[in-house]
Amino acid sequence: MTYALLSVSDKTNILTVASKLVEKGVQLLSTGGTYKAIQEAGIPVQTVDSYTGFPEMLDGRVKTLHPKIHGGLLGLRDSEEHQATMKEHDIAAIDYVIVNLYPFKETISQNDVTLQDAIENIDIGGPSMLRSAAKNYQSVTVVTDPADYDTLINQLDQDGQTTFAFRQYLAGKVFQLTSHYDTLIADYLKNFNAGEQDFPVNEWDHKTMTFIDKESLRYGENGHQKAAFYKTLNPAANSIAAAKQLHGKQLSYNNLKDADAALKIAQEFDEPVAVAVKHMNPCGVAVGSTIEEAFDRCFQADNVSIYGGIVVVNRPVTLALANELAKIFLEIIIAPAFEDDALARLEKKKNLRLLTVSFDEKVAPYQEFISITGGLLVQDADLSDELPRQEITALPEQWTVATKRQPDQAQLDAMNFGMKVVKHVKSNAIIINNEYMTLGIGAGQMNRVGSARIAIKQAEEKDAALKGAYVMSSDAFLPMDDTATLAHEHGIQAIVQPGGSIHDEDSVVVCDANDMTMVMTGNRHFRH
The missing domain is CATH 3.40.140.20 (AICAR transformylase, duplication domain)
Structure with missing residues (x-):
């Protein structure tokens, strides 16, 4: 007799599949709510515990973890030794598995979820059956996505069985699902009490990531490129x-x-x-x-x-x-x-x-991921704290005045504004700004003085430019004195930059010689 085991939390079209399997002479095994739904529909079905002779126990935590289940899934049909062992222990082959998992993602997405709720929605028996069945896909058809039910039914109607290619495809989907499912659990547990870890945290030398809610896009950067948008679970508001x-x-x-x-x-x-x-x-x-x-x-x-x-x-x-x-x-x-x-x-x-989009919460630390051919770059987001969010009443602690001339209050305000903007401009980045708006933006040039020329040209074209507390803001140090010289030639009296070049003093000399002020903030903000 051929058996199928059905146990699903998502019961979409499960009765249609159950009916088709019975029509093809397959004996159904099931558990819990799935068994109840199939039985109430008048479809012949047997409980797993009556089949194994072992009751569900521990509040349902143990019900399918049994040799008659996993032996029936893993036994090689073309191995005389396996078949003899299965016969000796009264283990029948289970050729179909229709299983999906406890709703762990949906559970932890709830605002009031408790740790205990999350743990109780970690499926153990489901992934175990899926993995056993998928490992033996040469003989076992394992379906976990209701979207694949139609193909299963069509193949059963056409040939009375599924094709090797379809079973291999389904097995691949199983390991995609269990990897995604386990990563959700791992991330939840890793982050739950991260702030209370008072012991060495030793990360693996591999990284597993998972995303949800795929949204197909019309195209990528250009019309001939396919693209999609995936989200993290519970993205920041x-x-x-x-x-x-x-x-x-x-x-x-x-x-x-x-x-x-x-x-x-x-x-x-x-x-x-x-x-x-x-x-x-x-x-x-x-x-x-x-x-x-x-x-x-x-x-x-x-x-x-x-x-x-x-x-x-x-x-x-x-x-x-x-x-x-x-x-x-x-x-x-x-x-x-x-x-x-x-x-x-x-x-x-x-x-x-x-x-x-909510602006109620400040940005919490997070990691940025950039794909390159053959790999993934991971870095902490640029959330440095040297740039005050509040109004500046004095020179911030991390900033230093490198020149003889001190900045006035309006220049300090402009410097703080400028650095908060220029850190988001593609490097090499220079902007000309006053304390409340950008006037010129030079982005992505191969040399810094080139970006400065673009920014200054844009600023000089504006009526408001080069009046009041305008400054030159740079995302990184000035490698030579040419940028400071250019600033002086165009009437700019204040520069703010991170500092850190072995030639910093060359730019300071230019500023001192021309009664300009230069402030160094201490943190570079390249953005490639």
Whole structure:
């Protein structure tokens, strides 16, 4: 007799599969709720404990962990020795396994989940059966995804059995599932009490990662590239993965990358801030006493590049702000909320994406992952603490004034603003800014003075440029004195940079000779 074991938490179409197996002469074994559902449907089925002669015990923790189950799954059908052993111990072959797992992911996604709840939803018998069946896929058909039921039924109808290729495909899916499932458990337990570990933590020399909620994208960076978006379990509320889309078409691959970059800049600020991003670089960033003022300054920062860009604001969008935003072609607007009349105004633009993201929580430490051919780069996110979120009333502890001339209060404010922005600009990065907005941004040049020339040229084209507390902000040290010299030639009186070059003194000499001030913050912020 051919047996099938059915035990599923997701009972989608399970009765259809059960009926087909019985129709093909297969005896059904089942447990718990699955057994009850099949029996109540009038389909012949036997309990696992009546088959094994061993009762379920320990609150259901032990029910399928039995030699008659795993022997029936693992026994080689073409091995005389295996068949003799199975016959001796009255072990029948189990040729079909239809199993999916306890809802561990759904359990730990609940806000009020307890550790005990999580542990009780760690499936033991399910993965064990799946792995046994998948190892012996030459003879055993193991289905864990309801999406594969139709193919199973079609093959049974056509040939009375499944094909080797289908069984091998299903086995691969099993190990994908159990790897994903185990990684969710490992990550949960690893992070649960991480702050209380008062012993050496020895990491493995391998890294296993898992993601959920696959969303197929129309294409990647270019039309000929396939792409998809996967999320981590319970992504941070302030991340693009946790955003709620209120209006507009699906986000593209490039939209998601740009939105992520824009959010990271906005999260540097507590005061009202507006950020415009184009191609992973900011084209305008500004703060203000109101969010409307912040956006007005952001728009003035670069009213050309913002076209087709992404705007993030960290305050609710009002109707007054919506009216200004609606005048520009934008791909995305992200905010903590949209007032009803503002939402109605912006929803008139059919293709404009409107998203909400929480700004209630500060960014917690996390790791960044970058794929390269043949590997993965992992690093801590750049969340250095030398740049104050609050207003500066004195020189921050980690900063040093390298020149004879001391910065005034307005310059200190501008330096703090500039460094919080320039750390998100592709290196080599130079920006010209005052204490409340960017004036010129030089990004991604192969030498620093080249970025400085671009930033200065942009700044000089603006009416507001080179007036008041404007500074040059650099993401890394000045390797030669040419950038400081260029700054002086264009009337810039203050430079802020991390410092750390063996030639730092050359730039300091230029500044001292021209009554300029230079501050070094101590932390480099390359962004490749």
